[in-house]
Amino acid sequence: MSKQVVEYDGIPVGITVPEGDRLKFIAVKYPVIELDGGFYHDIAELRSAISNHLERSDSDDGVSVSASAAAERAGNARNDFKAA
Numbered sequence: 854m855s856k857q858v859v860e861y862d863g864i865p866v867g868i869t870v871p872e873g874d875r876l877k878f879i880a881v882k883y884p885v886i887e888l889d890g891g892f893y894h895d896i897a898e899l900r901s902a903i904s905n906h907l908e909r910s911d912s913d914d915g916v917s918v919s920a921s922a923a924a925e926r927a928g929n930a931r932n933d934f935k936a937a
Contacts, residue, residue, distance in 0.1 A: 857896065859899065864882065866903065867879055867881050867882065872892065875892045876895065876896065877890065877892055885906060888903065
């Protein structure tokens with residue numbers, strides 16, 4: 854495992870840092886700050902946590918996504934993510 858930048862809908866929201874056999878998430882955007890410092894078994898688990906968190910959020914800063922906006926997109930939520 855190596856450090857990765859995590860993007861949601863084309864916007865960098867944090868990074869992952871390997872710690873043992875898990876990934877630690879370090880948030881760089883306020884809408885996901887509540888997930889900062891969390892540990893995940895893999896990037897898929899982190900992506901799911903971010904999606905769930907942002908769908909519940911009422912934030913209007915351009916990073917969160919409403920359920921209706923997500924449904925209108927072509928493809929699925931996995932396409933919103935990029936980890937490099």
